[in-house]
Amino acid sequence: MTVRDSGTLEDLAERLDDAALTATAIEQISERTGLSVHDAYRVQDLSISRRLGRGERMTGIKMGFTSREKMRQMGIDETIWGRLTDAMEITETLDPDRHIHPRAEPEIAFRLSRAPEPDEPPASLATAVAAVAPAIEIIDSRYADFRFNLADVIADNASSAAYVLGQWQDYTGSINGLDVTLTVDGEVAESGSTTAILGDPLAALAAGARLAARYGRPLAAGDLVLAGAATAAVPLRAGTRVEARVEGLGSALFRVAGKDTA
Template sequence: MSANLSTLAIMLDDAARNATEATQLIETHPDLTIEDAYAIQLLNVQRRWARGERRVGYKMGLTSRAKMQQVGVSEVIWGRLTDAMRLEDGGVLSLSRYVHARVEPEIAYIIGKPLAGEVSAAEALRAVDAVAPALEIIDSRYKNFKFSLPDVIADNSSSSGFYVGAYAKPDTDVANLGIVLEVNGRPVQIGSTAAILGNPIRSLVQAARLVGRAGESLMPGDIVLAGGATAAHALSVGEHIKCMFQKLGDVSFTVGE
């Protein structure tokens, strides 16, 4: 199966680089497991590292209890962030780089000391150097934005880009902050950071456990995106996106061609 995993990783990497749709992996590999999917994800990201990209952190997905129940899983999923995925707050997003680009509000944790394995919320918080408002660009490469759980994990859990706003002190309470996502000045999503597992710090605890299980660690300087706090908004050319976070400020960008 290992040769097949490499082939699938190349297919997804090519789809991401060329902004083209790909066929769901389970259509041709119905026996694909979650373990296979994470192996494909790693092979995929290793191709990016070989092209000169650097690891800068992790993203967490399926951090809404409703989403977990919807897809029938009992734990969150995760993906990897590289420096090429980081976008400039206030800049222009080139929509042509993506297949089905969507945006969702997140809380970002900036790690100050190594963290991995089974940790408590208090231990996780002590490893945090700063918190920040963030937006994640998610973009499934699969046709019609439809996929199974192994499909999405293999596709780096749909993570394709991210914006991080101004850093705040690590002890800033982000458990239940109001969020308003605006498009051209009109609110399209209103929510709370409490939608992230009831408290975003729980997502960081999960991140430490899951990356530790994979033999990795959250390292100083890493960014951890805690998961979507509202439903994602599908992007269109000409939109100005602004997301306002209670206590933390805002993050914004404009969608270009």
């Protein structure tokens, strides 16, 4: 079967939305549908529209594949993006029963002061940033075994499930080359640098502005942008405390509900 009409895309969007709502893994959708990247973004848009119809509100975007090594593994030369809504933000506790196989990644979050131009260079985009914050993105592929190809993951909102923000701070200069650690119950699980985010988090912001405009959702003042992971993702266990600390910016943290039986 190949994707030929909008009805088929609607069906795929419903399958992914239902999988997220019920925390039930599904098989890859691209193997039987021949889904293109273009149509995968259409499925993502349709899926998010279902959530907006239930009362959620768009808050911004998240970037994916901002690691050069991850790009090489996937055989691609461009980042991907997904949507963020207010229902995805958590402030204290993550309910693991609402997710399939959640993982946490430490990130940098931008809050925009103005709409960036689609082709604006990273250095110029510094003037579009109102504030920065340490952040954690919780990713959770809706596919069985966390296995997917490029079209699959795009359709699945770039695996985005939830996010946690630390304290916002005025943007006063470069945030490149900052040390980043992700700890679980006080023990370092992953460490890295903001340089891992496309060489400079502002480059990820520029890529996000370009992609969002290309697919009909240009960035605007007030939008939140998660720039991408600074380290590998860490699987989450019930009953644990997860914290991302970024040099000079402080930390973002949350707890996973339940009791760790590992």
